[in-house]
Every structure is written in C-alpha cells, then in structure tokens.
Amino acid sequence: MILVWLIVIPFLGGLLCWQADRWSEQAPRWIALGTMLFVLVISLVLWAAGDFALPSGGETPWLLEWRTDWIPRFGIEIHLAMDGLSLILVALTGFLGALAVLCSWREIGQRIGFFHLNLLWILGGVVGVFLALDLFLFFLFWEMMLVPMYFLIALWGHSGSAGQTRIRAATRFFIYTQASGLLMLVAILALVFIHFGNTGEFSFSYEVLLKTEVPEAIAPWLMLGFFVAFAVKLPVVPFHGWLPDAHAQAPTAGSVDLAGILLKTAAYGMLRFALPLFPEESAAFAPVAMVLGLVGIVYGAVLACGQQDIKRLIAYTSISHMGFVLIAIYSGSELAIQGAVVLMVAHAFSSAGLFILSGQLYERIHTRDMRIMGGLWGRIPTLPGFTLCFVAASLGMPATANFVGEFMILFGTFPTAPVVVIIASTGLVMAAIYSLILMQRVHFGPAYRDGALAGPDWREYGMMLALLALVLLIGLYPQPLLDTTAGMSGRVVELFAGPAQSLAETAGEVR
C-alpha cells in the first residue's frame, strides 16, 4: 500500500498547492516542499529496511509489491512493485523534486499554486513510471509526465535567444515524446495481442508478457518500438532535437527535473522493459545501440563546445553523458550496468547543480549568454567555487560520482567491445573542453561589468552543499548504491547471458 501512497501523495499535494494559492504566496511552496520531502523520507526508510541481494531462483525479485484489478476485461491491473533500481530512482525523484521546489522559491512569482501543481504532477508521474509493472499503467504514467511538463515550459519558461519561444520549445518537446510514445503503445498492444493469440487471454502484466513467445519476424520491430520511445527520452542522437530547446527555455525547476529525472526514466525503461522483454533481439541490436551511444557522446560534446547559451551547453553535455549510459546498458556487463546506475545518479546531481547555478546566475545578471559573462569569480562570492566543483564532476574528475560511473562503464565494456571504449574515451577529452569553456567564459577572464553581486543566501548555499556532498560521497563510497542495485543488474546480465554467445559475436563485429 505504501507504493500507492508514493504515487498518490504528489498528486494530492499538487492539488492542495493549487488551492493553497488563495491563502498566501508561500503556502504552495511549503506544501510542495513537504510533499517531496515526504516522498524522499519514505523511500529512505524503505532503503534502510530493505534487503537487495539477488534472490535465489523462484523467489520474487521485488522488495514490495501491490496489485489490484483495474479493467479485468483486458487483463489490466494496477500492479506496482519496487526493487533496488526503482527505489533509488524514487528517492532521487524525491530529492530532486525538493530541490526543484527550492530553486523556484524566488524565480517563480506568477501563478505559484498552478506551477507547483504541475511540478508535483510531473514528479508523481515519474514515480508512477518507476513503480508500474503493468504495461498499460506504465504507459499511462509515461504519458502523464508530459502534459504538466509542457505547461511548465510554456507558461513559466524563458523566451530566449535566436527567435526561440518557450511555446515552440514546449510544443517540440511534446511532439517528440508523444510521437515516440505512440510507437511504444503500438508495441505494447502488439505484444498483448500476440499473447492473446497464444493463450486466448488478455494480459498487460509484465511478468506474464516476459514469458510470451513472440514470432521471430515481429520481435525485432516490437523491440524497436520500445527502444525508440526510450531513445527519444534519453535522448539518443538523432532524436535529441527537443532537449536543448526545452532546457534553454524551461524554468530552472523544469531543467532540474528534465535532466535529473525525466531522462532517467528512459534508461530505466530500457533496463526494465526493452531488454528483459526482448533479450535476444536486444543482444543482436547491441552493436547498433553502442554505436548510437558513441555518436551521442561525440556529437553532444562537439555541440556543447559551440554553444553560447549556458543552459544549452549543459543540455548538450547531458546528451554526451547519456551516450555512456546507453553503451553500458547494452554492454551485457554487470560492472558496466552498475556503472550506468551510478552515472545516472551522478549526472542527476551534477547537471542539477549546474542548472541551479545557472538559474542563480540568471537571477543576478539576467542573461544566459556566455558572451556577456566573464570574470564573475571576482564579483560573486562562493558560487564560482561551487560551479568549479560541478564542472569538475561533469568532466569526470576522480572522487566525484561521475568518475566512478564513467570508469565502471568503460572498465566493464572494454572486454566485450574495446573499440567502442576507445572511441568513448575521446569523450573524456571533449568533456574537459566543454567543461573548461564553461568555467573560462563565465567565471574567469576579464570582467564584463564591474560591481559586486550578491552571494548565495542560506537556501542557495544549502542546495549546493547538499548536492556537492552527495557527488563526493558517491564518488568516494558508492557501495551502498551498488549493493542496492546489484540484484537488478545481476538479473539483466542473466537475461543477456542466454544470448551471450550471440552478443559476444555481434560485439566482435564492432571490433
């Protein structure tokens, strides 16, 4: 039942925020903060109590499970379950959700209640995605994340550089994700009907569909349906067009949620659905996926180097980092998949940190254009130091979580696909280029204007310090995280191990 509450509470909290607008400006903020902290605390309590070892045969892999009939005629259930991976991602959602509320504290001044309604509904949808096991329910939550995000960008976004309007960015985001979601829906329905054809029963249940025999001619297409939906969200080049615009135009809270959590739903979807439902097809597809990952790493990094808008730069770095995650997911190596989980969490923290920092800069100098920044180190206390730390994290400096994630991925993937790793390693050099460009253009160099600017207040300082502490903690002691997801990654590797031979062969071709 606690799983239901994890989903319902953000939705209820959102409604409450909406109405609380009438009482005072601060009320929605405090309610939203309380709601997200509640989600965070529940997940932390579950984490403390849980046992995440790889269960021996026959046992259920779920830490918690809850199911009830919804539309029995089509075999649709409300089926929620939690394992180590979903637990970590739910906790992450709670934490970043709280940060998103905090970083909007002063930025958002209009329609405050409705803003927090949208914010909390996004997060509620995300938690639903992480917990739903029924494919129909999963799809419902998958689509439910989009609508409030659309409003967040369209209503509270910045109308920014180069004729890009926030409405256009929001529309583009919506069309990309909606169109790809449609493919997934088709794939889900096809899977259900194949199951119906085999057994004469309708079922949307994950566990039932896992065992469905799919004709060989159709299976790759269904796998692609899932893959494309997730690839758009991750995003994988060439489906990335929505991301830079959405980030550049979104309010800070929107960027934090997008980079921190929404992108992770895609990686989660691959690990939970695309791979386990179609292990053989995925193994055969692995070389393609890895090449796509490489393209993302290189292309994202090169584009990041050419940006003038600080938020667009960070957006392109996300594409680059997610390329590593994609490679890891399809590597079939436990070390790499564990690394992908670490990198997902690390990227959530470091990119959230950078986005919040650029939001704080925007509040002070009212621009995101790096051509008219420079020399801020001498003008603002403390913030440049934090920027340096998060920039170091994003270029994969050891002792940060990003290093642990990236290097586990590279170490894990190297035995199966050395060429992929060699090319991916050039991403480390390019990461240095774009990270230092950011640092150099914004904080170093001659000052564009004179005059001291306000340093961070306790709220801003606290957010940065918490994020930084987590980045360093996971960078130096990632074991709690690794132990939690060991079961999950072990299962994925087992699923891959069946067609491992073919994987090794196909990966060999990449060499």
Add this chain to the structure above:
Amino acid sequence: MMELAVTLSFVMPLVGTLVLALSGGRLGPKVGSVIGVASIGIAALATAWAIALYAGGDGAVRFTLWTWIQVGAFQPTIGLAVDGLALVMMAVITGVGFFIHLFAVWYMGGEAGVTRFFAWMNLFVFSMLMLVLGDNLLLLFLGWEGVGLCSYLLIGYYYQDSANGRAAFKAFLVTRIGDVFLALGLFLIFRDLGTLDIQQVMVRAAEVWSVGDPTATLVALLVLGGALGKSAQVPLHTWLPDAMAGPTPVSALIHAATMVTAGVYLIARLNGVFLLAPEALWLVGVIGAVSLLLAAFAALAQTDIKRVLAYSTMSQIGYMFLALGVGAFDAAIFHLVTHAFFKALLFLSAGAVITSCHHEQDMANLGGLRKRLPVAYAGFLVGGSALVALPLVTAGFYSKDEILWQAMAADAQGLLLAGLLGAFLTCLYTVRLILRTFHGDCGSDKARNAEPGTQLLTHHLPLAVLAVLSTFVGAMLYPHLGGLFPVAPGERTEAGHTLLQLLATGTVIAGLAVSGWLFVKRREWLRQQVSAGPGAFLWKLWHRAWGFDALYDRLLVRPWHLLVRMLRHDLINLTINLVAVLARLLNSGLVRAQNGRTRSYATAMILGATLILLALTIGPGGVA
C-alpha cells in the same frame, strides 16, 4: 605508528584545503597564509616521522582505509602502500613543498585572494601524495587527475587575463589527452590481469605475459602516453612553457619539482610491465633523449627567465626518461630528487628576481642585478651549477653522472651521446641565463630600481635550505633504492666508469668555457649572427621550440574549431526538422486552396471532374 604518520601527512593538506575553501575568504590573508603553510609543515614533519620509522625497521607498510568500489572482481580500494620509493617522493613533495609554500608567503604577499592560492596549493600537495601513495592504479589515477586540476587552477590563478586562462586550458587539455592513454592502459591491464593493485599487477604481469608480448607492449605504450603528457615530453610537451603563466612558486612546485616528474614515478613504479616490453622501454629512452635535446636548444633562444627554466625542466626530465629507458630506474629517481632541489631553487630565485623587479621577467629588461639582489644571485649560482652538473660539489653532478654511466653500461651509445651533448647545451643556456640576468647593464628602470627581498623567514630561509640541498649534501641525502628495482645495467659492471666521469667533467668544463667565450667575448658577433641569415632562422626556430605549437594549431586546433562551428547549429536536428518544414509546406499549399472564392472552387470542381472522366475513359478498361 607508520599508518598514523602517513595518514597525518596526507590528511593535513586536505584539512588545510577544506578550512581555506570553506572560509570563503573570511580569514584574511595573514591567517590564510599561516594555515596554508602550517598544514604542509605538519605534513613534512609527519613524513620525516614516517621515514624515521621506516629506517628504524618498520619496513614497507600497506593499509586500506576502505574499499572504494566493489563489483565482482573489480575491487579498487582507498589503500595506501608505503615503501622506499613512496617515502622518497613524499619527502620531496612535502619537504620541498613546505619551503616553496614558505617562500610563497613572501612572493604572494599583499595580493588579493591569497586564501584561494593556498587552498589550491594544499589541494595539489594532497593529490600528489595520493598519486605516490595509492596502492592501486585507480587511486593513483585519482591523484594523477587531481594534480592536473590543481595545475590548471594555479596556472590560471591570475584569471583576469585571458592569456593565462588559455595557458591553463592548454595545459589541462594536453595532459588530459595523455591521461586518456593511461586510462586505456588501465582498462587493458584490468582485462588481462584482473586486478588494479600495483603489486598484484607486477606479479600477474610476469605470469601472464612473456617478454615482448604484444599486449604488454601495448600496455606499456599506453602508460607511456600518460607519462608523456604529465611530464611534458615530446610530443605532448607544448603546455609546459605556457604553464609559466602561473605564479612562480607554482612553477617551482608543480612545474618543476613534483607534478611534471609524476610520469617518471609512474614508469618507475610499473617497472615490471616495462621490462616485459623492451621495445616500449627503448622508446622511453629515445623520447627522453629527443626531448632533452629539443628542449635544450629551445632554452637557448628564450628571452623570458621562466621560459628558459621551463625548457630546462623539460630537458632534465628528458634525462630521467633516458635513464628509465636503459632500465636504470634508481638513477631516474635520483635525478628526480636532485632536480627537485636545484630547479625549485632556480625557480624561487627567479621569483625573487621577478618580484624585486616589479614583475619584469624578460631578460632584455633585466641585467646587472648581482649587486642589487645578492641572495637571488647566490641562488642562481648554486642552482645553476647544480643544473650544469659542476663536478663533485653539486647534487646534479652525481645524479646526471649516474644516468650517463647507466646509458654507457647499457651500451646505448646514441643515448649517451645525446646526454653528453645535452650537458654541453645545458652549460650554454645556464650561463646565458645568469649572465643576461645578473651581469652587464640594467635593461630597464624596473631592474635599476629592484627592491631586494629582506624577509629572513619567508625569503632567505627557503632559498638557503634549497641551496644547501642543491650541493653534494642533497646527493648524499638520497637513499639509493636499488633493492626496489630490477638490477640496473651499471650494477653489473664497473668498466669505464672513471673514463665516463672524466668525459662528463670534460664536457661541462668545455661547455662553461665555450659559453663564457661566446657570451662575454663574442657577444657582438653573436648578436649579429642572430639578427640575420641562417642564425636568425635558427633563433626563430628555437625560440618557437621547433614549431610544435604552429603544427598542432594547423593540424588539430583549427580543424576542431571548424568542426565546432560547422555543427554549432545542430545539423542532425536541422535535418529532422525537415519533417516539420514539409508538414508546413503541405499546410500552406492546402490553405491556399481554401480561399473562399466561389469561382476557384467551381474551377477546381470542373477540373477535377474532367480529370476523373478522362481517367475513366483513357485508363485500363475504359471506353476508348
């Protein structure tokens, strides 16, 4: 006890960093400097304690603080290994580091942001200690990247000037390219040996690979790639001269004494792997020889004091690589240590000159300073004699002689010749440096109005201590680490050692004589030679250090910028956007059709009806 001493030595700099960084400048320059220096002082004392324990019979110690990551066989730890080599490196890092920090108090006195300076310096010392103490390659890599970051920050310390930012950027990027090679080496090591623990790697490497195994060679080459970047050897050396943009104590500590020698340490530490790859080891020696000669020529044609010293550093590290290349690991470390002493002395003396002369570092504008700045002059004389390896009295003589002897014993005549030629060139540029700076006439008012440093503790003491260490005393302090390394070629024979010493001594004396003649007697002639004709070409070539920068600029930097500019607007995305453009085109076409005019609708209807009728008549099965 050993654990405590070692832990103290690396925790103190970290504590210093944290205190200084978190204070956010509230401590003020005085307190900030005291904290910055004291933390390194305590670290140095702790290191001395650790050395005393080691000498007292505690021997090598390993201890693990915690397991960093554990997934299957991948189990790197936060674990430290203390042995003779690590202790020697620690002594250099904290000992020389302490005196450089002390000098920095004088050098940086009165500048804004001293807290930031000391925070980063302390962080550097911490990272460098991690690099030498890590018992596994991933922890070593942590230190390795950490020193790179600190180097970046400190080169760009005067951040208001964009040129410094560019220099810092270049330094980080070029070394990062080397780091990627090292990282690939680690992936390969882990794949084939299943461990990253340095001791285990040495054991397993000998079991898994035979001598000359291609994988072993590949690993050695990749590790060498990392070492070349950090140690500024050809072809990844171009960042070092530019790195002189940082404050001079930074150049002394990072870009002379410690970080740039990390590559030497790395290869010495992984000697087992390199011995399995004779070709790679041979390449180490060749690259060392090439670097030492290229840099020595370049040093001849510099006008900036610090750039002369930078090329000299590169050249001296070339000697260390040469030693590694002939399998004389101990000789390489020996030269690393003495070089740390005398090059730190030279840099600090240069710093004294630069500060005294109101930030003038071009030799054309200096000159005639020996009376005004006697302490700095003495520093230069002692450091310079150690650099040219003046026989018997200087530390540099013993270590350089050892290297040349090992090259001779290894039957590497080419390397030996390069070493001797390098020694000759070293004399030339060192004498030129000292004469141009301290003799002759003052080149500018800045030099004429030089204000000598008078602080006993923060100016004279560091210079004096390093001067003493640059003499034979420094060489005597070095505990030879023969037992840690495989047998060096020079240990198997003694034939010809005396001959070589005479040869080396002869070279130095000849070098000094020639340079004295050239720079004093034939000064005018030299000036004419350099101003026109082939002499001018050589000057330009050497001044620009053989044109590597221009080459890389054309080959890499410009194509990269072109690529970035071409892709700036996201070509792939624009292509995908064509779908939207197509939809809009269709839309506007159809919108035009719906214009509300009856006659267009009527025309369209009639046209359509005619077309359908035509199709029915002419088409298959039609009437016609």
